Amino acid sequence: MKKIEAVIKPFKLEEVKDALTELGVYGMTVSEVRGFGRQKGHKEAYRGTEYTIEFVPKTKIEVVVPDGLAERVVETVIRTAKTGSIGDGKIFVSNLEGVIRIRTGETGDRAL
Amino acid sequence: MTIFALVLRIGRTMKTPFAVVLLITCVAVISPAFGQEAPAPATAPATLKIDTGDTAWVLTSSALVLAMTMPGLALFYGGLVRNKNVLATIMHSLVILCLISLTWILWGYSLAFGPDKAGIIGGLEWLGLNGVGGEPHPTYGPTIPHQVYMLFQLMFAAITPALITGAFAERMKFSALLLFAVLWGTFIYCPLAHWIWGGGWLGKLGALDFAGGAVVHTSSGVSALVCALVLGKRQGYGTAALVPHNLPMTLLGTGLLWFGWFGFNAGSALGANALAASAFLATNTAAAAGALSWMTAEWMQRGKPTALGVASGAVAGLATVTPAAGFVGPMAALVIGLAAGVLCYAAVVWKGRLGYDDSLDVVGIHGVGGILGMLATGLFASIGAKGLFSGNPAQLGIQAITVLVTVVFAFAGTFIILKVINAIVGLRVDAEGEQRGLDLSQHEERAYAKD
Numbered sequence: 001m002k003k004i005e006a007v008i009k010p011f012k013l014e015e016v017k018d019a020l021t022e023l024g025v026y027g028m029t030v031s032e033v034r035g036f037g038r039q040k041g042h043k044e045a046y047r048g049t050e051y052t053i054e055f056v057p058k059t060k061i062e063v064v065v066p067d068g069l070a071e072r073v074v075e076t077v078i079r080t081a082k083t084g085s086i087g088d089g090k091i092f093v094s095n096l097e098g099v100i101r102i103r104t105g106e107t108g109d110r111a112l
Numbered sequence: 113m114t115i116f117a118l119v120l121r122i123g124r125t126m127k128t129p130f131a132v133v134l135l136i137t138c139v140a141v142i143s144p145a146f147g148q149e150a151p152a153p154a155t156a157p158a159t160l161k162i163d164t165g166d167t168a169w170v171l172t173s174s175a176l177v178l179a180m181t182m183p184g185l186a187l188f189y190g191g192l193v194r195n196k197n198v199l200a201t202i203m204h205s206l207v208i209l210c211l212i213s214l215t216w217i218l219w220g221y222s223l224a225f226g227p228d229k230a231g232i233i234g235g236l237e238w239l240g241l242n243g244v245g246g247e248p249h250p251t252y253g254p255t256i257p258h259q260v261y262m263l264f265q266l267m268f269a270a271i272t273p274a275l276i277t278g279a280f281a282e283r284m285k286f287s288a289l290l291l292f293a294v295l296w297g298t299f300i301y302c303p304l305a306h307w308i309w310g311g312g313w314l315g316k317l318g319a320l321d322f323a324g325g326a327v328v329h330t331s332s333g334v335s336a337l338v339c340a341l342v343l344g345k346r347q348g349y350g351t352a353a354l355v356p357h358n359l360p361m362t363l364l365g366t367g368l369l370w371f372g373w374f375g376f377n378a379g380s381a382l383g384a385n386a387l388a389a390s391a392f393l394a395t396n397t398a399a400a401a402g403a404l405s406w407m408t409a410e411w412m413q414r415g416k417p418t419a420l421g422v423a424s425g426a427v428a429g430l431a432t433v434t435p436a437a438g439f440v441g442p443m444a445a446l447v448i449g450l451a452a453g454v455l456c457y458a459a460v461v462w463k464g465r466l467g468y469d470d471s472l473d474v475v476g477i478h479g480v481g482g483i484l485g486m487l488a489t490g491l492f493a494s495i496g497a498k499g500l501f502s503g504n505p506a507q508l509g510i511q512a513i514t515v516l517v518t519v520v521f522a523f524a525g526t527f528i529i530l531k532v533i534n535a536i537v538g539l540r541v542d543a544e545g546e547q548r549g550l551d552l553s554q555h556e557e558r559a560y561a562k563d
Contacts, residue, residue: 044355046420047473048410048461051353 001096001109002070003062007033007089008081010059019080020063023072026112029062039087058089064096066109160248163255166383170253170260173379177267180372181209181274188365188427189278192472195357196549197282198559204277204284208293212270215297217241220269221262223302224310225252231313234306251311253382264379269305272328273297278472279336280343280539282354283546286554287537292529296335300525304331304518319514320497320507322391323380325435325485326518333479334519335526336470342530343539345469347546354471359420366423370399373430377437390495391437394445395430398437401449402429402456409457421457424477428456431481436489439499444492448485456480486515 008016013030020028034055041054065073074091082088101111186205190198212220219239226234238244244262248254252261273293277284284292307314308321321327348354356362377395381388406425411417432452433445440448460476470476490511493499499507533539540546545553552558 044353045414045416045418046355047424047476048414048457049464050414051355053353053355 001064001099001112002067003064003094003096004070004073004077005092005094006061006077006081007035007058007091008061008077009083009087009089010057012081012083013059013061016061016077016080019076020061020073023076024069025063025065025073027063031060031062033058033060037087037090056087064099064112066112160250160254162246162248162257163383166253166255166385167257167260169384169388170256170264170379170382173375174260174264174267176372176375176379177264177271178209178372180369180376181267181271182206184365184368184372185271185274186365187361188369188423189281189362189472191358191361191363191365192278192356193281194354194549195560196551196558198357198361198551199557200286200550200554201277201281203286203555204281204289205274207290208274208277208297209270211290211293212273212297213266215294216266216269217262220297220302221265223298224269224305225262225265226310228306228311231307231311231316233303233312234310255383261382264382265305265309268324268328268376269297269301272301272324272332275328275332275474275478276336276339278474279339279470281471282346282550283343283540284550285538285541286550288533288539291533291537295529295533296526299529300331300335300522301327304521307517308514314514314517317513318507318510320439320489320493320499320511321435321486321514322438322489323377323434325432325482325489326514329431329434329478329482330486330515330518331482331522333475333477333482334522336474337468337479338523338526339530340468340470340475342527342534345467346471347543349469350467356420363419363423366426370426370430373399373434377434381438387438387496390441393442394433394437394440397442397445398429398433398449398452399426400429401446402426402432402453405429405450405453406457407453409454413457413461424460424473425453425457428452428477428481431478432456432485432488434482435485436492439489439493439495439497441494444488444494448488448492451488452481452484455484483515483519486511 017028034057036054036056039056041052041056044051044053063073070093074093077091098107099111100107182205186202189205190202193201217240221241221244222236222238223234226236226238229235241262244258246257246259248256249258249261252258273296304327306312308319308327309315346354373395374392378388378392381391403422403426406428407417407422410421429449429452433448436445436448456477459480460473463470463473463476487508489499490508491500493507494502497507498504530539541550541553
């Protein structure tokens with residue numbers, strides 16, 4: 001199993017979610033996060049005084065999928081979340097030790 | 113005219129046609145404005161007879177001015193602070209309204225408006241409103257009950273210290289605030305109100321201050337500067353982003369201030385008459401002009417027009433036209449509003465370079481606006497009084513003296529009051545309390561619960 005975490009632009013969430021659902025991803029966890037990468041924040045101005053807001057709002061999607069699906073998930077996220085401009089985000093892929101469904105106690109791929 | 117130079121400069125560098133429109137309006141308007149013949153002022157009747165229309169209007173105006181403090185100013189300031197300080201900020205306006213409501217009827221009104229003692233202060237004859245009843249007073253509104261005038265003035269006395277709270281937002285101790293409101297409301301506001309409105313020496317000199325350009329706005333602006341200097345900067349000022357937590361709240365407050373200002377200015381006519389209408393018109397005109405000129409100045413200088421800019425410009429226009437409202441026609445009010453928006457914006461931007469932390473820009477908006485408005489009254493007065501452009505240059509000098517006296521008195525007096533409070537309870541919350549926010553450290557409550 002792989003855990004795929006994608007930090008994307010918030011307005012791209014719907015598109016990414018729909019594409020992943022179509023691919024056969026049954027669940028995901030979404031959170032509103034703040035952070036910075038090369039985009040390095042944005043500027044705001046109040047009464048003429050400028051402030052640099054270093055942490056930009058982003059949306060993080062976490063999905064766990066069987067090994068065989070991981071590559072297509074990554075491709076799909078890239079395809080749907082990409083705008084081509086700076087700040088599109090990043091995808092982190094990691095191996096996952098285990099998954100347990102709390103209700104039934106099922107483990108592994110059957111718990112996904 | 114500096115306003116011309118500024119508009120021209122804006123016009124040269126602009127990307128939108130807006131400044132051109134402003135420039136044309138300005139040119140079209142300014143020449144007739146100078147020589148405008150004043151409509152006949154509503155002359156006060158010589159006899160003391162209660163007029164129900166006048167009474168209804170001044171009572172209504174008193175309620176309108178109350179709405180300026182709470183919730184108007186409370187929301188205006190509340191939206192500008194961070195969410196950990198919003199309750200404390202709203203509390204400042206609310207609790208000052210409560211305190212002054214009592215001190216004013218106990219001793220404040222008597223000191224400010226009681227029988228004159230050597231032009232310096234009102235006597236103690238009216239302590240506890242003794243003798244202030246339903247009969248009209250010959251100079252304080254001969255057609256309304258004396259108590260109505262007293263109530264109207266109470267609302268002014270309440271909003272003025274509340275305006276200052278923007279300077280020390282996010283770091284003042286609550287106990288210090290209570291002391292400050294009572295001491296400032298007694299030792300600064302009462303003498304100033306007496307000198308200009310209560311039969312004191314500046315009024316006798318001929319100072320024109322229709323609704324409080326000196327008494328309310330200059331005094332609060334200057335005192336705000338002293339507060340910012342004495343209390344020092346907030347933690348993180350200049351390094352962290354200390355940005356407004358809820359601008360819609362501030363915009364709602366702006367609307368309420370604008371609405372209430374009709375009571376403030378048009379109510380100062382002390383009657384439901386042509387003078388009230390003229391002041392109402394001047395008020396609305398200056399608010400709109402101030403909003404648009406601030407917006408344009410910011411657009412030109414920074415590249416984006418902002419909602420906070422339009423709101424700030426409206427308040428700047430309102431504060432600036434306050435002393436002039438009953439003395440000028442709509443075209444002069446338009447010019448005053450345009451000047452207010454640009455100059456107050458410049459003052460607020462300039463603050464950043466001076467380095468003092470007047471957190472919510474009381475100095476730049478009320479201080480600069482109040483002074484500008486007092487001087488503009490000396491230039492443009494044409495209704496019931498004559499300014500420079502109506503052939504009375506001496507008026508400008510009287511206005512300048514009034515401003516100077518107000519600045520010096522408010523500066524020195526506020527400084528002493530702050531030092532006294534600092535010795536008794538201390539002015540600032542400790543560093544940890546400031547970091548946690550005043551809502552938790554001063555009040556043990558929170559504006560926005562997390563589910």
